[in-house]
Amino acid sequence: MLERRVLTLWTETGRNVGDAAVLRTPCREAASPFTPETLRNIETLVKTFLERNDALGLAAPQIGISERIIVFRNKDFEEKNWSRKEDDYDVLVNPRITQSRGEPVKGAEGCLSCPDIQVEIDRFPEIKVRALDRYGKKLNRRYLDFLARIAQHEMDHLDGRLIVDYEGSLWYPKKKERFFAEVLGVRF
């Protein structure tokens, strides 16, 4: 199956209303055992993720699939040419946080669906997650620090939540100030 385009809240010229509607829609749970459609969706998401070198993670709604599936690297966050071995990324279906621990920590996040900006967001430094793996088997994972941040970011996508929904400081290129004043409106 072909890789898919990543949907964005805006383009070079302004708000992207069609993409935003998809990105903002909460995703449905995948049925278990997986249907052939769910298996296809997992394959498409993983393939699209692996074909990019600018993604730490990707959530199904970002490529127009409204199902609760996410994928993200679990190491080598700085590397463009990372291994792409199956052990080096996690695929979670119907992920749910079962425990969050510690004081939330601030950190700047970007998102392929919100090009050119970064937002400072508070995230728990430790979470436990229950999910199904790409084959439909139950799994429990504990994520710490930056990995916990990535997992929380990707899970937000499944509920239609994006980094622009957080109140933290915002960074964008100075030359695009007017553009973002228009696109993000009330934030400025």
Ligand SMILES: [Zn+2]
């Ligand atoms: Zn994102």
